[in-house]
Amino acid sequence: MMHDNLDPNVAGHIEPAAERTARRDDLEIAGDREVPVAAATMPEVVHAWLDGEPVNETALQAASGYRLWNQVQAETARRRRMSTPTPVAGAIMEAIRKDA
Amino acid sequence: MAGLATTRVRSYTRVVQSVPSHPQAPEADADQAIINRVLAGDRDAFSVLINRYSDPLYRHAVGMTGSPDDAADILQNSFIKAFHHLGEVRGRFDAWVFRIVANGCKDWLKNIRRTHLSYEEDDQPSGYETPDEELDRGELRGHLDRALAALPASLREAFVMKHVEGRSYEDMAVMLDTTVGALKMRVHRAREALQKLLEDRAA
Numbered sequence: 001m002m003h004d005n006l007d008p009n010v011a012g013h014i015e016p017a018a019e020r021t022a023r024r025d026d027l028e029i030a031g032d033r034e035v036p037v038a039a040a041t042m043p044e045v046v047h048a049w050l051d052g053e054p055v056n057e058t059a060l061q062a063a064s065g066y067r068l069w070n071q072v073q074a075e076t077a078r079r080r081r082m083s084t085p086t087p088v089a090g091a092i093m094e095a096i097r098k099d100a
Numbered sequence: 101m102a103g104l105a106t107t108r109v110r111s112y113t114r115v116v117q118s119v120p121s122h123p124q125a126p127e128a129d130a131d132q133a134i135i136n137r138v139l140a141g142d143r144d145a146f147s148v149l150i151n152r153y154s155d156p157l158y159r160h161a162v163g164m165t166g167s168p169d170d171a172a173d174i175l176q177n178s179f180i181k182a183f184h185h186l187g188e189v190r191g192r193f194d195a196w197v198f199r200i201v202a203n204g205c206k207d208w209l210k211n212i213r214r215t216h217l218s219y220e221e222d223d224q225p226s227g228y229e230t231p232d233e234e235l236d237r238g239e240l241r242g243h244l245d246r247a248l249a250a251l252p253a254s255l256r257e258a259f260v261m262k263h264v265e266g267r268s269y270e271d272m273a274v275m276l277d278t279t280v281g282a283l284k285m286r287v288h289r290a291r292e293a294l295q296k297l298l299e300d301r302a303a
Contacts, residue, residue: 041292041295041296042288042291042292042295047288047291050263050291051269051284051287065295068295068298068299069291069295071240072240072244072263072294072298073263075240075241075244076263076264079159079162079163079264080159080264080265080266082155082158082159082162083155083158084154084155084157084158084172084175085158085168085172088154088158088172088175088176089147089150089151089154091176092150092176092179092180092183093143093144093146093147093150095176095180096143096146096180096183097143099184
């Protein structure tokens with residue numbers, strides 16, 4: 001069976017580096033691409049804090065990654081206040097009534 | 101789904117003062133009473149269940165898909181499916197309907213060729229003190245979306261449930277029919293992977 005080789009780098013066309021970089025950046029936001037899960041590097045105190053467990057405040061603030069997770073926490077808290085767009089409930093009920 | 105186009109709301113968030121609610125036993129009993137009314141022919145009573153549970157389910161779908169529009173579609177399809185199979189509910193309604201939404205998200209992830217992550221800004225005051233902090237916030241939001249999209253679905257699901265939906269491990273265990281220990285492990289692995297991805301992007 002023959003297969004077309006669609007890789008532009010192999011099919012006799014050398015893609016300019018800038019384009020290649022842009023394409024790579026573009027691909028990085030693609031779908032559910034799985035990544036290798038990193039080896040554990042986060043201090044346990046940060047995990048414990050994120051899990052809502054009591055922690056030593058001094059140790060927490062000195063822990064690597066604390067500042068980053070503090071920012072992530074602020075962002076996830078904002079997302080936790082999202083609510084369903086108003087028309088969705090009405091559209092569901094309309095679809096249900098139409099099915100009657 | 102013809103109705104969906106008209107119902108799509110372009111804004112990423114409509115921020116309200118609400119927190120996720122997790123039903124206690126009396127609420128589960130109340131759910132069963134509503135279900136009985138619907139099964140007896142009172143279709144409009146179903147809207148009570150939609151209003152009670154749509155917000156945490158919507159957050160889950162947005163967290164999993166990164167797309168408010170697709171999340172609204174998944175939510176709509178899931179509730180319609182739930183309505184048609186309401187007689188099959190055993191146990192907690194919220195856990196049952198959650199599984200329908202979660203499966204809808206997983207199907208979406210299998211089918212999607214490209215996640216579009218273009219969130220529109222909400223119009224709420226940010227609460228950040230300086231333009232630099234505002235910029236940091238915008239950058240972090242984009243980086244977090246991309247990092248979440250790169251996680252395996254099971255880790256993304258666990259992270260979103262814990263941190264975006266604000267669920268307890270015990271509640272998650274009921275929803276996903278697994279153990280607290282397994283979920284802690286998933287959330288911890290998700291954090292490790294996210295931290296690596298976020299640090300790489302910031303470097």
